[in-house]
Amino acid sequence: MLICLSASHKNSSFDLLERLSVDAGAVGSVIVSGHDATRGAVVVATCNRFEAYLDLDKPFGVSPLPAVFSAIEAVSAATAVDVETLRDTLDLVHGNGVAEHLFAVSAGLESVVVGEGEIAGQVRRSLERARSLGTTSPELERLFQRASQTSRGVKNRTGIGSAGRSLVRLALDLAESRVSDWAETSVLLVGTGRYAGASLAALRDRGVEDVQVYSPSGRGARFAASHGIVAVPATGYAHTAASVDIIVTCTTADHHVLDAAVITAGRAELGLDRRERSGAPVSVCPARTARESRSQLVIDLGLPRNVDPDVGGIPGVELLDLETIRIHAPLEELNATDEARAIVGRAARKFTDVAEEQSLAPAVVALRSHVFELLDAEIGRARARGDDDGRIEQALRHLAGVLLHIPMNRAREYARSGEQQAWLDSLEAIFGIVPEASSEQRAAPAPVPLTRRANS
Template identity: 25%
Template sequence: MTVLTLGLNHTTAAVDLRGRFAFAVDQLAPALKVLHTRLTGAPQLAAQPEVALLSTCNRTELYCALGGHWGGRASALQHTAVDWLANTGGVGHDELMRHTYVLEGGAAARHAFRVASGLDSMVLGEPQILGQMKQAVREADAAGTLGTTLHQLFQRSFAVAKEVRTSTEIGAHSISMAAAAVRLASQLFEDLGKTKILFVGAGEMIELTATHFAGRAPRSMAVANRTLERGEKLANHLGAQALRLADLPDRLHEFDIVVSCTASSLPIIGLGAVERALKARKRRPIFMVDLAVPRDIEPEVAQLDDVYLYTVDDLSALVQTASEKRLAAVTQAEAIIETGVQGFVHWLDQRSTVPLIQALNSQADAWRATEIARARKLIAKGEDIEAVLDTLSRGLTQKMLHGAMAELHSADTQQRPQVAASLARLFLRGDVSPLKKDPQS
């Protein structure tokens, strides 16, 4: 038994390609059910697979597990999963594989632990990814595709992430995406206190970014969201105005800064709307941040004069630091992760013997039931209790030793010393070494 991880992230694929494979939270469970059915129906696999799907603005990753001996089934699982993902994103299998990483066993666990700990994020140590992974686990559990192996992998990931955050300063030396957006805006506008800011969306990322901007006491803020009620809730929390998303094209010109992050599959701020806004603003500049994957703002907007548009990939350069403290924190975190990986790999190895242990216990129970049934019959016939117990114990020991003796007697001359040594280790468990004795003495 092992685990397999395949995915693409901000280091292997650009934002537009990642956008093709982005799943909203409410799409995760239905997508997992479809993939699970596809994997279950693959004749090469012949086992019940486990699958979970993690989708954020920086990555889309599939975590899979399959019991038994993998053999050639790992490649079959990978091929089936990649085909499904490629079809979902509307790209070819080979094209997707050029941007995809595939990890197995300990490497897959190490990756999961690094992701949960924020070491694989665009923003080193960012905490949002841990909540996103927990959401992914809940959705896989709801879809019925989360089995024992993946459950163990993710629970260990969360434990490792907690230890990393409490034992190191991994999150103390990073600049969040939200803070990076504020820093860029400050370079364009001399005084953010004189700006009007529009936030499009009402999710966690928008709330985080809005909180950072609110700290600069802007002139006014507004929240536009597809669901007005949710937008009003965030607006009230920020002391901002709530707008209907439908009103956005007519109100866009009012704002100096626009930050957008929604789950829309298509851009919601088009080139034409921004052109009209610029005209109404008499060419006063607009600072725009598109944190969505797929994009909320049409990429052509970046070509307009007086528009400063940044995506999540553009912001990544601003959140990288190389201080000695940061490097030391990473080294500490990697050591914690490596210990966690070794523990998970050991657990996986133990899991591979579970079927054998179950079979041994079942066989022992069957022998015990047979001997007890025989003993009860003898007692019912009035046989002496001591004699019945002696017969029962002899019957059990003979059954337990029968297979071992048969293996020893059937082994050829070359095999017999190895078989004998194994039996001595299993049954004698001590320093007794009967093989060293001369059998003729």
């Protein structure tokens, strides 16, 4: 049984998502070890979502909630978010809905900016991380691989990728009204990861030429050399941070890499504080450097937050973070989105059909074993009576195949319509066959109804 526990920008604050932004692989390991029924776990943690995908060894009709609550407790232990908050916040997706949810997530349909391309890679790397730690399972492997295939199909067959924009580009769109000439705008990138590369590309698309990079981890020189920009040393960080027009932070650091003290110290070095106290006129043209103006824009793309909120209290400094970007995210491009969701829906139904058929596999094997045991007995009797040319055996084997054909097809039909139990009941009524999984179901207590909420 597949389960997804989901917290995203749709049901959670960025404060909570920030607290859930932890080592996804470590959380998956704790989840798997926390309950005997948990066969596998893959955790997807991005800048605007935290999701745990679980594969539970629970037969049809048995409540998964004990294993689900165990997983929530594991997340609580790893993130220091209390259990009650998680139960009240996390959406619970189960059964056939899990595939459609993950496929939509991977295709960018559930992102802050519909169609953003970063999420597909994040989903893929989540599986790779779980695989390296041994927390995945065959069913989760199949689920995530199919999600990657579906996201590629959506990208290739719809306009969702071009209609939707990345968080980086949306942030720069929001900054557009504050910039009179991108070519005259100076920018400091803080961070050297994937978002830094995307940010640099988006800035250059707008004509920005003056870009410098600072890396809290010391990777700035390498990034600068490979991208043809200037690296800022640690000793020059405050000075540069105070002098540029725009600062874009995009690191994976678990602490603030920019705060009011840094900019204030840099301004003191530049002598801006003295000019402000003297009452000298200060230009507010965003195209000029901070030596002539106090107007600055700080774009924080990090989660956990890279920028201390106290930066927004500095005169002339405006802070644009993920929370603000989410509020200003554009409406979905309806045609492309509808087409993409249709592709996702078809892929999810196909995935579910295969899964449902596999759920009846033990019963199918039991039926075939029962029929072939009878067949072997009859063939043995025929040989004892002188079936020298094997014609009777051939006829019996043909008859067995004919008899099994309809039940096998019915098994697929009933599985795809979600009526496995009807097929199992008929198998017991006609042949007296009760597969092991089915006997467990009959011995199990009545299931607890599931809803979309984890605390139901």
